[in-house]
Amino acid sequence: MKEKIAQKAADMFIHYGFKSVTMDDIAEAMGISKKTIYAHFKNKTELVKEAVLSVYHSITCGIDHIREQYDNPIEELYEIKKFALTQLKNERSSPQYQLQKYYPDIFEMLRGMQFEKMHECTVQNIEKGIEKGVYRDDLNVEFVSRVYFMGINGIKDDTLFPLELFPKHELMEEYLEYHLRGIVTKEGLKTLEKFIKTHHDD
Template sequence: MKEKIIQKASELFLNLGFKSVTMDDIANEMGISKKTIYTHFNNKTELVLEAVLAVFHEITCGIDHIQALQKNPIEELYEIKKFALQQLKNEKSSPQYQLQKYYPEIYATLKQRQFEKMADCTLSNLKRGVAMGLYRENLDIEFVSRIYFIGVSGIKDDQLFPMSQFPKAKLMEDYLEYHLRGIVTANGLKILNQFINQQTN
């Protein structure tokens, strides 16, 4: 039952926002009593933490799977972007903004874990890209990896990038192209152009 509560809470939080969804809403959606939820979680904050970590775990497992396929580094980044978009497709609120505003400690925990995971993923991608001659060999990969993380985090800010002006899919597409154009070699650019053409056709 605990796992089912986390799953339903995660859906509702992503769709409606962490602030908007009450324990009553979750209980009503599941057809259970609020008391049942409180036998597994002491309070809403505890449930929010569990839900956030569950979603994070699901996304990291998906990224691990993509990395294990050992595709060329440019294709790998496009696959990760596609997977991330699928994960976010049901977001109708601004979950990151609400999490930051109402649950700052949980947001800080999540951001640290995201940084650690993404640093591993991006460093591995950059090293392989340089070794394969697709990324420039003079890259400072620690610097590029951190700048990429800042950018990926930054474009989630709905105040800077309102959805009405910057649809999520287009925004992620444009940012990935921006990142890759700065680091590819001539050979890498040929592969990148193939992916850009695929997106526009």
């Protein structure tokens, strides 16, 4: 039951925001009493933390599965982007800013975990790309990895990238292409352009 509550809360927080969803809302949506929620979580902050961790682990498991499946590093990034969009398909705005405002400690914990995971994934992706000759061999891997992380987080800022101008799927597509064009070799560019053409033909 604890896991079900955390998953339902996570869905509602992503849809409606961390501030506006109350314990009463979650209880009503699940058809249970608020007392049942408090039997598993002593307060809303504890539930927010558990919900955030639930989403984080779900996404990282999905990304790890993709990384095991795809040998081409460019294809791997496109598949991760596609997966990330399915996870956030109903996201009207970025919940991370409400999380940062109302639950700063949880936000900092999550950001640290995200950086560690993404840094590991990006470094391995770049090293694989260099080995396969699709990424330039003169890249500063640590620099590129950190800039990529900053960019992925930066485009979630709705004040800089308002949804009416930058729909989420288009924004992620643009940013991924921007990132890859800066690091691919001539050989890698052929693969990248194939993915760009395929996307535009869809």
